[in-house]
Amino acid sequence: MACFVQAAYLLELDRQERIAAEKALAPNWWLPFKYKLSRTLRDRRDGSIFGAILEWERSVTQPIRPSGAPRAVLAIRGTLFNIKNIRMDLTDDLRFAAWESLTGSVRFKIALDAMKSLVKNFGSSDVCIAGHSLGAGFAFQIGKLLAADGIIVEAHLYNPPSISVARSIINIREDVVSMFKGLAAKLPFGTSSRDTSVVDPNTAAAPNNRWIPHLYVNHCDYVCCLYTAGPTNGNKEKNKKVAAPASSTNVVVKLFITYKNNQKFFDAHALKQWWADDFTLKNFADNSPLINRQLKSLYQLPRRLK
Numbered sequence: 001m002a003c004f005v006q007a008a009y010l011l012e013l014d015r016q017e018r019i020a021a022e023k024a025l026a027p028n029w030w031l032p033f034k035y036k037l038s039r040t041l042r043d044r045r046d047g048s049i050f051g052a053i054l055e056w057e058r059s060v061t062q063p064i065r066p067s068g069a070p071r072a073v074l075a076i077r078g079t080l081f082n083i084k085n086i087r088m089d090l091t092d093d094l095r096f097a098a099w100e101s102l103t104g105s106v107r108f109k110i111a112l113d114a115m116k117s118l119v120k121n122f123g124s125s126d127v128c129i130a131g132h133s134l135g136a137g138f139a140f141q142i143g144k145l146l147a148a149d150g151i152i153v154e155a156h157l158y159n160p161p162s163i164s165v166a167r168s169i170i171n172i173r174e175d176v177v178s179m180f181k182g183l184a185a186k187l188p189f190g191t192s193s194r195d196t197s198v199v200d201p202n203t204a205a206a207p208n209n210r211w212i213p214h215l216y217v218n219h220c221d222y223v224c225c226l227y228t229a230g231p232t233n234g235n236k237e238k239n240k241k242v243a244a245p246a247s248s249t250n251v252v253v254k255l256f257i258t259y260k261n262n263q264k265f266f267d268a269h270a271l272k273q274w275w276a277d278d279f280t281l282k283n284f285a286d287n288s289p290l291i292n293r294q295l296k297s298l299y300q301l302p303r304r305l306k
Contacts, residue, residue: 001073001130001156002216002274003029004054008077008135009271011040012049016084030054034062038072041110048085050107051076051135053114070128070154072118076111078133078159078271089134096137096161103141112142119151128154132271133223136160140213140294147211147298155213159269162226162290211298214254215291220261221268226290228257253291257282 007029014024030037034057041051055072056065065071079089092105102108118127124146131139136157143155217224258273259282267273 001075001128002132002158002271003033004035004052004073004075005077005130005132005135005158006271007037007054008049008052008075009080009132011037011052012077012080012085015049016082026052033069034059035073039114041074041076041107041114043085043088043107043110045106046085046088048088049077051111051114053118071122071126073127074111074115074118074129074139076129076131076135076138078131078135093134093161096134097163101141102138103145105138108138108141111138112145115142115146115153119146119153124151124153128156130156130158131160132158133161133269143211143213144295144298150209152209152211155211156216157213158216158271158274159218159221159224160215160227162224163222211295212254214256216256216258216274218263218268218273219257219259220263222265223269227255229289253295255291 007026010024010026010029014026019025027037035054036057037052038055039053040049041053042049052075053072054075056069058065079093080086092102092107095105096102115127115129129139129143131137137160139155140157140160143153146153215224215227217227219225219228260268
């Protein structure tokens, strides 16, 4: 999937350089996998390509699609640091940094509509969304929005952004609330700790119908490093309550980490590391507090008894 996201980057660079189709670089990243370019996603403000839809191309040499290969993939690139389209890319970067949300972006609606169209044409089990950096932010929020409507799509997110002002404020607020609840529970006239909530079977998500995105992060990349940060002592119990489904074996995210010491930022954040021969992945088994908070609205929601 990382190769398809690389193709989205190169489609925009090919466009900027006005490279002829026969000399374009982007096709080299989907043709070996027997896929074809179905559509490009363009920002109507500056005409830049920020995403691509790739479909599996049936051929005489390979009439049967390999097991696990989606029929269609929506790949979304991240920020390109060049003068021709840096303005629109940075606008969305700042949007995420300020609000931890991309729903107000022009690109978000375009990508969401494209993903809904793919689901309608091929079914949710035969499509996939992937993105890198800012593109991973778009892919994550689109996948989460679809999951809230009961549409589960496979998602592969490379170096997704994890730092925002909004998240910092939320964390501070939750820590303060948790502290006051802890103090109130210790007082003789404190509120009862008895849990009077029940799970509504009509709203509870089935364990095998959960959205399980695949996250790929580099431990040295400060853009996505908060996904690997463990809970603080004061928040461990709170995170357990948020993250733990009915069974401890239910995984809510597949988080893969690569460790390389003394890496420069651009190396730690680069997309190319995910297809390099010398990298190793470790499956992060512990709960990620950030993921738990981002996905808690998709977990079992308790309904208070009146």
